[in-house]
Amino acid sequence: MEFFTRLVVTAAATAVAVWLVPGVELTAVDTADKVITLLVVALIFGLINAFIRPVVTFFSGCLVLITFGLFLLVINALMLELTSWAAGTLGLGFHVEGFWPAFWGSVIISIVGAALGALLDTERS
Template sequence: MTNFLTKTVVTAGALAVAVWLIDDITLTGDSTGRKAVTLLLVALIFGVLNAVVKPLLQLLSFPVVILTLGLFLLVINALMLMLTSWVADKVDLSFHVDGFWPAFLGALVITIVTWAVEMVTGSD
């Protein structure tokens, strides 16, 4: 349970960095506390989608992933962030990704930040 909570908080932090760095990824809210709760909820959605949908996409796109030497996984990560934005919109959370390229850059930022935090903390 601790690992799940840690990953959720790290993902929420990575999402916050993506919101901060990329103009077309937006998070709105009345207060800092509301934004933090929204980020945690979006991180939960992102985690669930990555656990359920992403493996299926990876399996279905396996030949393309092989042909591109794994670079297509970046596209899958961008699509997962766009799907997260769509789900967040459906459940009335104020998180939005406006287009593929911001999602692509956001997925890169989230991956790098998550990797860096895991390297520093030694978590898996």
């Protein structure tokens, strides 16, 4: 159940980023296509963050330490761009147009995802 909650939270956070950030685009015809696209993009983003992000973070550990963790924002942006590339390869209507939209999009996805996750987390006391 937690997997589906995280998937929906990430999809909703991505929808907010699409709404707020110029350059983060969702091109779907109707509402059902938009929801499905957002859910698949959230799944791709979750897989990339689960498997690729730790490797990139490990190999850029010195930069993360030197910048006091601020380089993690760059890594998050790169993971969103990689998600955009993967979505385009799969023919999904999700695209990020460059580094700065990816940067601000990843910041918004992180903030909104954390806020929604905190609101929906009923298992913790």
